[in-house]
Amino acid sequence: MAKKPTGKNTSGRGQRDLKVxxxxxxxxxxxxxxxxxxxxxxxxxxxxxxxGFRGRAAFKILELDEKYRFLVPGARVVDLGCAPGGWCQVAVPRVNALGDRAGKAQGFVLGVDLQEVEAVPGAEIHQLDFMEEGADDKVKGWLGGKADVVMSDMAAASSGHKQTDHLRIVALCEAAAELAFDVLEEGGTFVAKVLAGGAEEGLQKLLKQRFDKVANVKPPASRADSSEKFVVATGFRG
Known part of the structure; x- marks a missing residue:
């Protein structure tokens, strides 16, 4: 039986440096x-x-949330490109999507992806191209309103050419931001992965126009040799 994810960051506990x-x-x-x-x-x-997490990427969102505290009880969360489901696994207990934390507001976790994703207890998952026309209306319909958090760990398929891959992921992140502008509640948060490389300046400018604060973070779970970083935009102005 698979272990139930704890949703807690236990970094450094019980690790042994035994190189294989x-x-x-x-x-x-x-x-x-x-x-x-x-x-x-x-x-x-x-x-x-x-x-019990589906991938190491779960710890990236855990570490980002521990710093910025956006996955709070009662929050309505959209996870774009949610496969394999690790970020949804983290979000479910943190926003109290199962309603099992007495005295805490119950949240909602919605995952969408181009491919079919194995069910995540406490999350609602739909197969959807978020860039198709009307996708934002579908998302708001599934949520029953607007979102408090839109997050994305998406990356375009690698071409093997660093600059091309950088441009692709920035374009993907910009598309995710545009959807976030349509579905976020005022005061909401947008979190997305980008690759450092220079072309993300336009994205940064766009986000600074719509959010109170925009931070660029490389969480400890992100490999040191990776050019990935995460943009965390808080205080959506509507």
Missing amino acids: KVKTARGRKPSSTRWLQRQLNDPYVKRAQAE
Whole structure:
């Protein structure tokens, strides 16, 4: 039986520095061996397995929320590109989507993705291209109103060309921001992954026009050798 995610950040607890070495098997590319060795030695991968999360990315949103406190009881949350569901798993207990925290307001977690996603207890998941016409109205219909948080860990398929990938993910983030402008409640929060590279200046300017504060953060769970960072925009002006 899979373990129920705790929704708590237990960074550093019970970790042991036991490095696993992987030999390159016949027919396996050296790059695949390096990826496998990194996975086997990644403490966040091990914690995700131990704590019942669907991926190490769950700890990124945990760490961001611990700093900015946007996943609060009663919050209505939209997770764009939610596969495999790790961010939804984190959001459910934090916003009290199951209503099992006595005395706390009950929130709502809505996940949308292009592909079918395995059900996450406490979250409502729909297969949807959020960039299609009328997607914002569908989201508001499923929510029964507007959202308090729109978050996205989406990344475009890698082309192998760093600058091209940077432009693609910035464009994806801009599209997510446009949807957030349509569905967010005044005072709401937008959280999204971007890749550092220069082209995100337009996105930053756009967000600063619509939010009170815009921060750029690289949470501890984000790998040191990755160019990814997260933009956290709070205080939506409506």
